[in-house]
Amino acid sequence: MNMKGDRKYIWIFLFPMAAFLTIFLYYPFFKSLYFSFFRTKGFFDKKFIGWDNYDRLVHDKLLGAATLHTLEIMVYVIIFQVGIALLLAVMVDNIPKLKGFYRSVFFFPVVISGTAISLLFVLFYNYNFGLLNSVLAGMGLEKVLWLSESNALRAIAVPTVWHYVGFYFVLFVTAMSKIPEDYYDAAKIEGISGFKKMVKLTVPLIMSDVKVVITLAITGTLKVFDFVWVISRAQNGTDVLGTYMYKKAMVDQNFGYGSTVAIYMVVLGVVIALLANRLLKTEEITY
Amino acid sequence: MQPAIRNGREIQHTKTKRHFNMGTTFMYIVLTLWALTTIYPLFWIVNNSFKVSRDVMNKSFSLALDPVFVNYTTAFERINIGRSYMNSLIMSCSTVLLVLLFGGLAAYVLARFTFKGKRFIYSLLYATLLVPAFATVVPVYELLIKTSLVNTYWGLILPQTAGNLTFATLVIAGYMTTIAKELEEAAFIDGCNRWQMFLKIFMPVSRPVFASASIFVFLWSYNDLFSALIFVNKEKVRPIVALLNEISSQYGTDFGLMATAVTLTVIPILLIYVFISKFIQKGLTEGAVKG
Numbered sequence: 182m183n184m185k186g187d188r189k190y191i192w193i194f195l196f197p198m199a200a201f202l203t204i205f206l207y208y209p210f211f212k213s214l215y216f217s218f219f220r221t222k223g224f225f226d227k228k229f230i231g232w233d234n235y236d237r238l239v240h241d242k243l244l245g246a247a248t249l250h251t252l253e254i255m256v257y258v259i260i261f262q263v264g265i266a267l268l269l270a271v272m273v274d275n276i277p278k279l280k281g282f283y284r285s286v287f288f289f290p291v292v293i294s295g296t297a298i299s300l301l302f303v304l305f306y307n308y309n310f311g312l313l314n315s316v317l318a319g320m321g322l323e324k325v326l327w328l329s330e331s332n333a334l335r336a337i338a339v340p341t342v343w344h345y346v347g348f349y350f351v352l353f354v355t356a357m358s359k360i361p362e363d364y365y366d367a368a369k370i371e372g373i374s375g376f377k378k379m380v381k382l383t384v385p386l387i388m389s390d391v392k393v394v395i396t397l398a399i400t401g402t403l404k405v406f407d408f409v410w411v412i413s414r415a416q417n418g419t420d421v422l423g424t425y426m427y428k429k430a431m432v433d434q435n436f437g438y439g440s441t442v443a444i445y446m447v448v449l450g451v452v453i454a455l456l457a458n459r460l461l462k463t464e465e466i467t468y
Numbered sequence: 469m470q471p472a473i474r475n476g477r478e479i480q481h482t483k484t485k486r487h488f489n490m491g492t493t494f495m496y497i498v499l500t501l502w503a504l505t506t507i508y509p510l511f512w513i514v515n516n517s518f519k520v521s522r523d524v525m526n527k528s529f530s531l532a533l534d535p536v537f538v539n540y541t542t543a544f545e546r547i548n549i550g551r552s553y554m555n556s557l558i559m560s561c562s563t564v565l566l567v568l569l570f571g572g573l574a575a576y577v578l579a580r581f582t583f584k585g586k587r588f589i590y591s592l593l594y595a596t597l598l599v600p601a602f603a604t605v606v607p608v609y610e611l612l613i614k615t616s617l618v619n620t621y622w623g624l625i626l627p628q629t630a631g632n633l634t635f636a637t638l639v640i641a642g643y644m645t646t647i648a649k650e651l652e653e654a655a656f657i658d659g660c661n662r663w664q665m666f667l668k669i670f671m672p673v674s675r676p677v678f679a680s681a682s683i684f685v686f687l688w689s690y691n692d693l694f695s696a697l698i699f700v701n702k703e704k705v706r707p708i709v710a711l712l713n714e715i716s717s718q719y720g721t722d723f724g725l726m727a728t729a730v731t732l733t734v735i736p737i738l739l740i741y742v743f744i745s746k747f748i749q750k751g752l753t754e755g756a757v758k759g
Contacts, residue, residue, distance in 0.1 A: 183582065190662040191577050195589070198574035198633055202596060205630030209607035210599050216606060224610050269502060272495040279496075285745045286503045292741050294691035296709040297733045300716050300726055301513055310525035310723065312512065343505065375491060404600050407693040407709075411716055423694070426602050431698055436606045443603040451598055 216440035223434060234441040244442065246418070247425040248449070250334055254421065255402040255453075257338040263398055266346050267391070270353035271379045284354065288347035295344060299411035302340045306412070333417040341408050345401065349394045356390040357383060392461045399457055403450045422446050510734065517728040524723035539728035547719075548703070549711060549732055556707040559624045559700070560689040564682045566629040571636035572678065576666050578637065579644035580652065596634045601627075601694055609698055619702040627695060632685045643677035644670060683744065690737075708733050 217234050219227040238244060273283050290298065305312045306327040314324040327336045360383070368374070368382050384391070406423035409415050415424035426446065430439025516524045518535035543549040578586065608627050612618040617626070647670065655665045671678070696710040706714070715729050 184656065184662065187581060187583070187662070191581055191583055194573040194577045194662075194666075197570040198637060201570065201626075201630040201633055202592075204611075205608055205627050206596050206599060206604055209604035209611070212607035212610075213603050224613070265502075269499065272499055276492060276495055276499070279499075283499050283503060285742075286506055288745065289506050289738070289741060292687055292737050293734050294693070294709050294712075296691070296693045296712045297730045300712055300730050301509055303716060303720070304513070304516075304524075304723060304726060305509075307723075310528075312528055315528055346502075347506075404602075407713075410693070411713055414717070423602060427694070427697075430606050431609075436610075440603075440606050443600075443606070447599060447603050450600070454598075 213440040213443055216437050217444050219437045221435065221437040224436065227437065230437075234438050237438065238441050238445055243420065244422075244425060244445075247420040247422050250419060251402060251405070251421045251423075253334060254338050254341060254405060255399060257335075257342055258398050258402050259395060262342045262346055263349055263391070263394055265342075266349035266394070267353055267384070269346070269350050270357060271383060273350075273354055274357045274383070280354075284351060287350050290344050290346075291348045293344075295340075295407035296411055298340050298344055299408050302336075302408075302412055306336055328413055328417060330417045333413050333419045337408050337412050337419055340412070341402075341405060344408075345398075349398070352390060352394055353387065356387040360386050392458075395461060396454055396457055399453055400450060403446060403453075422449075510738070513727050514731050514735070517724065517731040519724060519727075521722050521724035524727060539724040540732075542722075542725055543728050543732060547711065547715065547725075547729075549708070549729065551704070552706055552708045552711040553732075555621070555700075555705055556690055556709075559621050559628075559707060560686050562621070562625045563628045563632065563689045564685050566625065567632045567636045567685050568678055568682055570629070571633050571681070572640055572671065572674075573666065574633075574637045575640035575644055576670050579641040579647075580670075593634050593638060601631060605695075605698060612699060619700055619705055621700075621705060623699040623705070624695060624707070627699060628689045628692065631695075632688060636681045636685060639681050640674060640677050643674050647673055687737075 216227075218229060218231060220230045220233070221227040269283075269287060273280055308314060308324060308326055308328075311327070313327060317324055326332065364382060364386065365378075368378055373381060404423060405421050406427065409419050409421050409424045410427070413419045415421075415428065420428075422442070423446075426439055426442045429435050429442055433439075512528070515532050516528055517539055518532035518537070519527075520536055520538060523530075523532075578589065604627075609618070612623050612627075617623040651669055651673065652665065655669050660668065690707070691709060693709045693713060696707050697713065700706060701710050712729055712733060715726060719725050
């Protein structure tokens with residue numbers, strides 16, 4: 182519908198959003214890009230250095246390690262987070278009772294902050310008095326240094342994965358509830374049930390949702406920060422891109438190089454998301 | 469031959485039936501085990517918050533039958549967790565209000581007006597989803613310092629509002645496009661202008677999507693450690709997540725206090741969650757999707 186004076190209202194109503202996004206998103210993004218060509222000392226002393234920051238970026242071994250750590254967590258997230266969510270969703274879809282209960286309980290960790298969960302896991306992983314080592318000691322086994330160089334990253338991946346399983350679980354359950362009953366009736370007549378039904382029928386039918394979830398999981402992993410920062414202080418070979426950027430930009434106050442790392446993160450995110458989209462190309466199914 | 473076949477069929481029949489039951493039982497076991505991974509840690513932490521640190525360390529599994537409140541008094545008196553609560557509530561609620569108002573207005577325009585450049589605005593909005601906080605934090609920090617907003621409530625409210633606006637706008641616009649045209653026309657005949665139409669028709673009718681968007685914006689704002697560490701990390705404005713981070717680095721050996729801090733952060737959220745969990749999930753599946 183069109184009304185007289187609409188032009189005015191379009192401007193007025195869009196203006197606050199446009200102002201917020203321009204001041205706090207678009208402008209800072211381009212400013213970051215700009216900063217990435219400078220050597221900085223605080224905000225007031227900066228010198229144009231061309232591509233030097235990017236040159237440093239390419240040769241930065243610590244950044245390479247942080248990238249690998251991020252990718253490792255990404256693999257765990259795709260396999261376990263999405264995998265567990267999918268399995269749980271299939272099961273909840275197939276049980277007659279208590280569906281609502283499981284939905285509420287599984288979703289619950291999503292609403293807790295990553296920081297609180299991290300603190301909880303700090304208490305679990307503590308060498309001398311943590312929950313895990315008390316269990317081991319109780320069974321007469323030797324204590325494990327959970328946050329050692331060789332274990333720390335996986336120890337951090339556990340809460341990261343656990344935190345969001347419920348989120349994707351709910352998305353999957355909803356997608357499955359939209360599958361028409363006659364598909365399942367047909368499967369029953371063909372004698373397809375159980376695991377086979379899941380692989381041949383349920384999962385292919387919700388493939389477009391699986392794709393969305395995987396894309397969300399990938400982009401989400403690139404933003405991991407609080408788990409690493411609180412559980413291991415990003416030490417012992419657990420630096421991920423988020424914590425590395427924070428250390429460079431905020432701890433070392435190296436705004437120029439910190440911005441370069443941030444730009445690299447954006448580019449990497451776009452590339453991985455595009456790649457995932459290409460690999461997971463599926464046809465849209467409508468019922 | 470005949471009986472044998474019948475016999476065979478019968479066996480097969482009971483077999484599949486039992487198989488089905490076993491399958492269902494198995495599924496309930498697995499589901500319950502996963503449910504325990506979410507319920508037990510929570511119980512463990514709440515239980516331990518009522519013990520002195522020494523008992524948390526040595527007897528973390530035993531029930532706190534004889535609860536002590538020393539950790540709670542420490543939390544409120546020495547590290548002033550109440551203050552951080554207030555800070556969190558003020559900043560997150562303000563963020564939610566601003567996001568709903570400005571996001572709602574923009575969504576209304578995008579959903580109900582026809583004009584040139586709409587597609588362009590949509591693609592600009594989608595583009596913001598590709599820009600994480602990492603890529604804007606340094607310039608925003610500089611801006612907040614220049615305007616002396618750093619370490620004030622606005623120092624977190626404004627960037628978080630911007631960060632959540634796109635999501636809210638897209639979700640609300642998605643809902644508003646489904647509202648019947650007749651409502652709009654009736655309001656027009658009654659002499660409403662666009663602003664009144666938004667206030668009297670579209671806001672009330674879109675209540676469900678405003679509710680679910682506000683829940684998600686609140687949670688993301690309340691739980692956002694990264695921004696809090698950078699923009700508001702002074703004691704008088706520090707929100708609860710930044711305080712938790714502080715506790716873990718300063719009081720990392722005081723297990724009782726840590727358990728209490730986690731409990732105090734989680735319990736209010738949990739209580740609200742119990743009442744509105746259906747609502748949250750409905751909102752999530754109405755298109756409110758973000759990683």
